[in-house]
Amino acid sequence: MITLLRGDLTQWRRIRTRMPTSQAVAAAADARAAGDWRTAAALADTVVDVDLDDVRDRFGTEAAAAIAEDLRHLALDLLLWHLPRHHGGMTTLRARTSAVLAPQAVDHGTPLLRVRLPLSPTGPQRLRLTVATLADLNDHRWYVAPRHTWDIRETAAIRAAWCCSADRSPLLAPDGTPLPWSALGTGDDAAAATERVYLLLAAGEHTAAWRACGIELPFTDTKALHRDPATPTCPVGLAAEIRAAAATFTERPRFPAERVDTLFGAHLNISVGDGLVAAESDPHDYNEGPPQVASGPIPADLALLHAGLSTPDDLHPLLRSALFPTLPPARHRGDHRSATDLRSPTTGVVGPPGRELPAESAVGEPGAPVRVRCRGEWHIVGVRDGALRLHNHDANELRREQALRVMGGASAGCFAVRDTWLTGAGRLPKALAAQRTRVRERLLDGDTDWLLDGLARGVVDPLMRDGSGWSLRHMAMWVDHPRLLPLLDAAGLPVDARDRIGRTPLYVAVMNGGDIALIRALLDAGADPYAETVHGASAIRVAGDHARRDDRASLDRLWRDRRTAADR
Structure with missing residues (x-):
C-alpha cells in the first residue's frame, strides 16, 4: 500500500545503498570536531570554492564570521540524503540545480552558502560549495535547503519538519518497525495526524490533504498537486517551511511569492499573507526560474522503513538519532577509518570512499566466470589478466573468427559476447551485464581506488564498454583521472x-x-x-x-x- 504514496522505492533503495559509508561519515564527523571542515567536505565528494578572506573583504567581518560558523557545522554527507534526484529509476543527483543553505537572515547583498549539484545526470557527481548572493542566483534554478538537512546543531528539527510525535515517526512504531496500514492515523498525536494526511493522499483526496496542512487551495483541479497518480506531492510541513523562507528572504529582487519547487512537478505559486498560506495553480513551466521551497512526495526514508526495505541502522547517524532518539547506538559494518586512512595512498588527497553495497551485488563481482550458450554447449567467459577471456576457444579459433568478421560474417555465441563487451552494441548474459554495471556504478560513485585495484588484479578490462559504448576513458571524468589515464594509455585505449x-x-x-x-x-x-x-x-x-x-x-x-x- 505504501506504493500509493511512493512508487519509486526501488530507485531510492538503490540510492541509499550508494551513499557514503559509515566509516566515511564517521571520518567526516571527526574532521568537523577538529575544525577541519574542508576535509569533511572532501569526504562527501565536494569541491570547496570558498575563500573566507575574500568573503571578509567583500562583505565584512560579521558576514564572514557567520559563513565560517556555518561551515564548521556543515554536514554535506547529511545534505546528500536530502538532495533531489532524477526520476525514472536514476540514482544521480538532479542536474543544473543549487541548494542554498538557509541562512539566519538575508538581504540582497548577504553572502549565502550555495551547494551546486552536477551539470548533468551523467556527469561527475561531485558537489561544489561556493559563496553567492541573491543577485548571483538570478536565472538559476535553486531552492532553500532547511537547516535541519545540513546543520549538525539543528538536525533534531527534522522531527517537526516531518511532523513526528514525541515518541515515534509517521508510519512507524517508536523502535522504527513498520505499523500495519490499518493502524495508521489512529490517535491524536502529531504522527497520527500526519498519517491521516498520507491516507488522504493515497485515496486521491489531494485538496483535502493540502487544506489539512494549512494551505488554502482556491481551485478544484488537482493536477498541479501530483506528478503522477502514484507519487502525490506531500504538503506535510510545507506551510511552516514556506513561512520560514518568506521571513528569511524578505528582500529578494525577484519572485516575491514563494513557489513550490518545480523539480518535483507541482506547478504552483504559493504566497504568504497575514499568516495565511495559499496556493494557486500555475500552468506554466518555471524550470528556468529559481524556485524557493522544495516539496516532493512523502520522505523516502519513512517509506523505505515502512516497506521493510531498510532499518533505522541504515540511516545516516544524524538522521537516525533525530528520528529515533531512544534507540541504542547503531552498530555499523566494517572498521572505523579516520580521515587520514581515507586519503589516497598515492596523492594524499581525500577522495570519495567506497560504498557499502547490499549482499546481492556480489552477483556482479568483476572477474567472476559467466556461462554462455555457444554452439549448442555451455561455455565459460570471464575477465582475467585484464581482458575478457573465452575459456573454451583456443588461439586458432580466435583467428578464424577474426577472418570471418573481415569477410563480413556475423559472430555468435562467445564471440558475439566478446564483440558486445568491446563495443557496447548487442546483448550480454545477465551476469556479465551485471559486472559491467557494477564497474560503471563504482566509477560514477567516484571510487578510484576500487577501479585501480580491479585493473591491477586483472578483473577489470580497460577496453570494456558500457551499453552506450562509453569506454573507461569516457568515464574518467567521474574519478581521479590523473591516476587512471596513464593506465588506459598503456592498455592502448x-x-x-x-x-x-x-x-x-x-x-x-x-x-x-x-x-x-x-x-x-x-x-x-x-x-x-x-x-x-x-x-x-x-x-x-x-x-x-x-x-x-x-x-x-x-x-x-x-x-x-x-x-x-x-x-x-
Whole structure:
C-alpha cells in the first residue's frame, strides 16, 4: 500500500545503498570536531570554492564570521540524503540545480552558502560549495535547503519538519518497525495526524490533504498537486517551511511569492499573507526560474522503513538519532577509518570512499566466470589478466573468427559476447551485464581506488564498454583521472575512442561538466576538439552552450591556446 504514496522505492533503495559509508561519515564527523571542515567536505565528494578572506573583504567581518560558523557545522554527507534526484529509476543527483543553505537572515547583498549539484545526470557527481548572493542566483534554478538537512546543531528539527510525535515517526512504531496500514492515523498525536494526511493522499483526496496542512487551495483541479497518480506531492510541513523562507528572504529582487519547487512537478505559486498560506495553480513551466521551497512526495526514508526495505541502522547517524532518539547506538559494518586512512595512498588527497553495497551485488563481482550458450554447449567467459577471456576457444579459433568478421560474417555465441563487451552494441548474459554495471556504478560513485585495484588484479578490462559504448576513458571524468589515464594509455585505449553515436571522451567531458584539468589532459594526449558525433556536434561547438558559466572562460582560453599552438 505504501506504493500509493511512493512508487519509486526501488530507485531510492538503490540510492541509499550508494551513499557514503559509515566509516566515511564517521571520518567526516571527526574532521568537523577538529575544525577541519574542508576535509569533511572532501569526504562527501565536494569541491570547496570558498575563500573566507575574500568573503571578509567583500562583505565584512560579521558576514564572514557567520559563513565560517556555518561551515564548521556543515554536514554535506547529511545534505546528500536530502538532495533531489532524477526520476525514472536514476540514482544521480538532479542536474543544473543549487541548494542554498538557509541562512539566519538575508538581504540582497548577504553572502549565502550555495551547494551546486552536477551539470548533468551523467556527469561527475561531485558537489561544489561556493559563496553567492541573491543577485548571483538570478536565472538559476535553486531552492532553500532547511537547516535541519545540513546543520549538525539543528538536525533534531527534522522531527517537526516531518511532523513526528514525541515518541515515534509517521508510519512507524517508536523502535522504527513498520505499523500495519490499518493502524495508521489512529490517535491524536502529531504522527497520527500526519498519517491521516498520507491516507488522504493515497485515496486521491489531494485538496483535502493540502487544506489539512494549512494551505488554502482556491481551485478544484488537482493536477498541479501530483506528478503522477502514484507519487502525490506531500504538503506535510510545507506551510511552516514556506513561512520560514518568506521571513528569511524578505528582500529578494525577484519572485516575491514563494513557489513550490518545480523539480518535483507541482506547478504552483504559493504566497504568504497575514499568516495565511495559499496556493494557486500555475500552468506554466518555471524550470528556468529559481524556485524557493522544495516539496516532493512523502520522505523516502519513512517509506523505505515502512516497506521493510531498510532499518533505522541504515540511516545516516544524524538522521537516525533525530528520528529515533531512544534507540541504542547503531552498530555499523566494517572498521572505523579516520580521515587520514581515507586519503589516497598515492596523492594524499581525500577522495570519495567506497560504498557499502547490499549482499546481492556480489552477483556482479568483476572477474567472476559467466556461462554462455555457444554452439549448442555451455561455455565459460570471464575477465582475467585484464581482458575478457573465452575459456573454451583456443588461439586458432580466435583467428578464424577474426577472418570471418573481415569477410563480413556475423559472430555468435562467445564471440558475439566478446564483440558486445568491446563495443557496447548487442546483448550480454545477465551476469556479465551485471559486472559491467557494477564497474560503471563504482566509477560514477567516484571510487578510484576500487577501479585501480580491479585493473591491477586483472578483473577489470580497460577496453570494456558500457551499453552506450562509453569506454573507461569516457568515464574518467567521474574519478581521479590523473591516476587512471596513464593506465588506459598503456592498455592502448584510443584517446578519441567513440561511443555508439560518435561521442569522444573529450566531447563527453565538455558536455557533462568534466574538470578543466581533465579536458586539458585529453587535449595534451591528442584529443580532437573538432571530432563530430553522428549528429554533427563537436566538443568545441557545444562548449559555450553546455559548460557552466564560470567554466566557459577557462574553456575559451584553452581553445585559444590550442589554436595558437597549432598555428605555430
